[in-house]
Amino acid sequence: QRGAAPEERWPVERVEEALYAADVAPSLVMEAIERLGARREGGVVPQRLAEHLAGLLVEPPAPGSVRRPRVVVLVGTNGSGKTTTCAKLAWRSRQTGRRPLLCAADTFRAAGSDQLRLWADRIGCDVVTGATGADAAAVAFDAVTAAVRRNADELYVDTAGRMHTREPLLQELQKLIRSVRKAREGAPDDCWLVLDAALGRNALSQASAFAGAVPLNGAIITKLDGSAKAGFVFSLGRELRIPVLYAGLGESPEDLVEFDRRRFVRSLLG
Amino acid sequence: ALTNSLQAVFRRLRGQGTLTEANIEAALREVRTALLEADVNFQVAQDFIEQVRRRCVGEEVLRGITPGQQVIRRIYEQLVELLGRARRDVKWAGRPMTVLLVGLNGSGKTTTAAKLAKRWSAERRKVLLVACDLKRPAAVDQLRRLAERIGVDMIGPEPGDTPATLAARAVRKAQRELYDVAIYDTAGRLDVDDELLAELRELRDLIRPHNVILVLDAAVGQSAVRVAQRFHETAGLTGLILTKLDGDARGGAALSVHAATGCPILMVGVGEKLDDLEPFHPDRMASRILG
Ligand SMILES: Nc1nc2c(ncn2[C@@H]2O[C@H](COP(=O)(O)OP(=O)(O)OP(=O)(O)O)[C@@H](O)[C@H]2O)c(=O)[nH]1
Numbered sequence: 001q002r003g004a005a006p007e008e009r010w011p012v013e014r015v016e017e018a019l020y021a022a023d024v025a026p027s028l029v030m031e032a033i034e035r036l037g038a039r040r041e042g043g044v045v046p047q048r049l050a051e052h053l054a055g056l057l058v059e060p061p062a063p064g065s066v067r068r069p070r071v072v073v074l075v076g077t078n079g080s081g082k083t084t085t086c087a088k089l090a091w092r093s094r095q096t097g098r099r100p101l102l103c104a105a106d107t108f109r110a111a112g113s114d115q116l117r118l119w120a121d122r123i124g125c126d127v128v129t130g131a132t133g134a135d136a137a138a139v140a141f142d143a144v145t146a147a148v149r150r151n152a153d154e155l156y157v158d159t160a161g162r163m164h165t166r167e168p169l170l171q172e173l174q175k176l177i178r179s180v181r182k183a184r185e186g187a188p189d190d191c192w193l194v195l196d197a198a199l200g201r202n203a204l205s206q207a208s209a210f211a212g213a214v215p216l217n218g219a220i221i222t223k224l225d226g227s228a229k230a231g232f233v234f235s236l237g238r239e240l241r242i243p244v245l246y247a248g249l250g251e252s253p254e255d256l257v258e259f260d261r262r263r264f265v266r267s268l269l270g
Numbered sequence: 271a272l273t274n275s276l277q278a279v280f281r282r283l284r285g286q287g288t289l290t291e292a293n294i295e296a297a298l299r300e301v302r303t304a305l306l307e308a309d310v311n312f313q314v315a316q317d318f319i320e321q322v323r324r325r326c327v328g329e330e331v332l333r334g335i336t337p338g339q340q341v342i343r344r345i346y347e348q349l350v351e352l353l354g355r356a357r358r359d360v361k362w363a364g365r366p367m368t369v370l371l372v373g374l375n376g377s378g379k380t381t382t383a384a385k386l387a388k389r390w391s392a393e394r395r396k397v398l399l400v401a402c403d404l405k406r407p408a409a410v411d412q413l414r415r416l417a418e419r420i421g422v423d424m425i426g427p428e429p430g431d432t433p434a435t436l437a438a439r440a441v442r443k444a445q446r447e448l449y450d451v452a453i454y455d456t457a458g459r460l461d462v463d464d465e466l467l468a469e470l471r472e473l474r475d476l477i478r479p480h481n482v483i484l485v486l487d488a489a490v491g492q493s494a495v496r497v498a499q500r501f502h503e504t505a506g507l508t509g510l511i512l513t514k515l516d517g518d519a520r521g522g523a524a525l526s527v528h529a530a531t532g533c534p535i536l537m538v539g540v541g542e543k544l545d546d547l548e549p550f551h552p553d554r555m556a557s558r559i560l561g
């Protein structure tokens with residue numbers, strides 16, 4: 001329905017360029033062009049493109065009653081930003097007067113738990129750690145027990161980075177999840193995948209592999225303050241029904257925002 | 271995968287004697303999609319397809335293969351050729367030979383610094399690791415532990431140090447104590463952070479490294495070109511190390527970075543252990559990208 005003035009339309013080439021450059025899956029780019037009748041109508045109205053894209057994203061479920069302590073396990077590939085994001089989540093919790101607990105279940109990487117320990121000091125919350133080489137599942141178990149005993153509001157469990165293609169490492173993660181469940185029935189309440197915004201098509205492979213191994217119910221996109229646009233999120237929504245919950249926008253504790261579908265799409269389209 | 275889906279497209283080209291603009295157009299569009307699926311930069315893919323088109327059109331189809339198979343072969347050959355020209359070794363000059371590792375947050379710089387140190391120390395070279403990331407919590411600790419694990423010397427900050435003052439001290443130490451190699455690990459930084467890029471340039475001017483190596487995650491997508499260009503403008507890249515190739519990322523970033531900046535490709539990271547560093551194989555990378 002055109003109004004008094006014809007709406008500005010983006011030609012197909014411009015749509016392609018904008019979406020491909022943003023790492024949107026080629027199949028979704030072609031589908032968008034097709035569904036919006038771009039070739040037939042000589043282009044796409046940007047507003048309608050934005051609505052189409054936003055519609056591909058899954059909204060997080062309504063909060064509902066959350067158990068206490070809310071147990072959240074963060075997973076993801078090496079260097080994605082898990083440890084820093086755990087700190088940010090704890091900081092956020094502290095800002096609203098809640099009492100979070102952290103768990104450094106990365107017992108593998110050099111200085112993995114020291115990194116989280118330093119964050120815990122800066123933020124002013126406790127952290128449960130284990131010795132290097134200790135069983136990550138055992139550390140997580142202890143942390144859940146401690147969170148229950150201390151009446152913490154949340155427990156954020158940081159895990160070691162791992163390649164989603166290494167089956168033994170996914171099994172190790174499953175063991176950690178089972179261990180958390182043993183410590184408190186129904187735990188973890190959440191298992192979130194941390195994804196680097198600069199990822200290309202591999203983001204979907206990562207998400208699919210982790211979702212197949214653990215009860216993933218959300219994703220956090222880190223480093224969105226960079227030049228990458230994280231167009232893979234549309235595939236997360238469309239193919240895997242995974243909602244994006246937060247976006248990391250920097251290296252400081254306050255650099256985490258709730259993910260806003262519309263704002264994200266507007267910024268992607270520029 | 272390119273080879274599978276393309277075989278299907280190209281099968282339709284059977285029975286034609288010459289490759290023409292028309293009969294390879296649909297096929298080339300499929301190739302472009304396959305390259306995009308492999309994270310090759312959009313513009314780099316366009317240019318690459320154009321080169322393939324120019325090379326193929328007018329070619330006689332060789333006996334015993336279909337036109338489609340011929341195009342695929344040309345694509346593979348061209349990719350191997352391009353990546354082959356990109357392959358280079360670290361520049362061994364000066365004493366100490368100095369390496370500055372740079373890149374985005376979490377790409378694998380600190381781990382790669384230790385991998386390089388281990389490799390070169392095993393070659394009987396005297397290696398010094400310099401922990402110039404004073405920003406990330408426990409970064410110095412991380413490098414120190416890795417250095418201890420492999421028995422290599424490391425220098426970290428003293429109270430009040432900035433990355434520059436530490437680097438200056440390291441330069442003097444490396445010369446005075448006759449190290450063969452000095453490897454500088456730096457803090458991760460974004461290509462859009464002008465302040466941190468300026469700090470990097472200042473560090474480079476101070477250290478005067480023989481090798482400035484971009485450490486890049488193999489799973490990076492379309493932003494690889496822009497990232498590489500910014501780091502190249504800032505610090506003058508002499509090489510690329512692609513990390514986390516033990517995953518299933520196709521690694522199109524390798525092609526993108528080299529095509530866009532001319533940056534040579536030195537090595538690849540294939541795991542978290544300190545031995546997990548391998549030479550870069552152009553033919554393996556070409557097969558991986560083409561799927
Ligand atoms: N600019 C920016 N940097 C970030 C963000 N999130 C994390 N980082 C940085 O990314 C790097 C890696 O972060 P970590 O928290 O160590 O990542 P990780 O997933 O725990 O890494 P591993 O435990 O080794 O797998 C660090 O330099 C962080 O400061 C973000 O939102 N923006």
Ligand SMILES: Nc1nc2c(ncn2[C@@H]2O[C@H](COP(=O)(O)OP(=O)(O)OP(=O)(O)O)[C@@H](O)[C@H]2O)c(=O)[nH]1
Nearest residue numbers: 078079375376377378379380381458514539540541
């Ligand atoms: N699987 C795999 N993991 C790797 C590889 N290289 C590095 N890593 C892991 O990637 C994560 C990040 O590595 P770091 O060395 O801390 O990365 P960085 O670039 O120094 O990070 P910042 O200093 O925060 O920018 C760690 O968990 C490493 O063990 C690799 O080739 N394969």
Ligand SMILES: [Mg+2]
Nearest residue numbers: 082083106161
């Ligand atoms: Mg970590």
Ligand SMILES: [Mg+2]
Nearest residue numbers: 379380403409
């Ligand atoms: Mg580092």
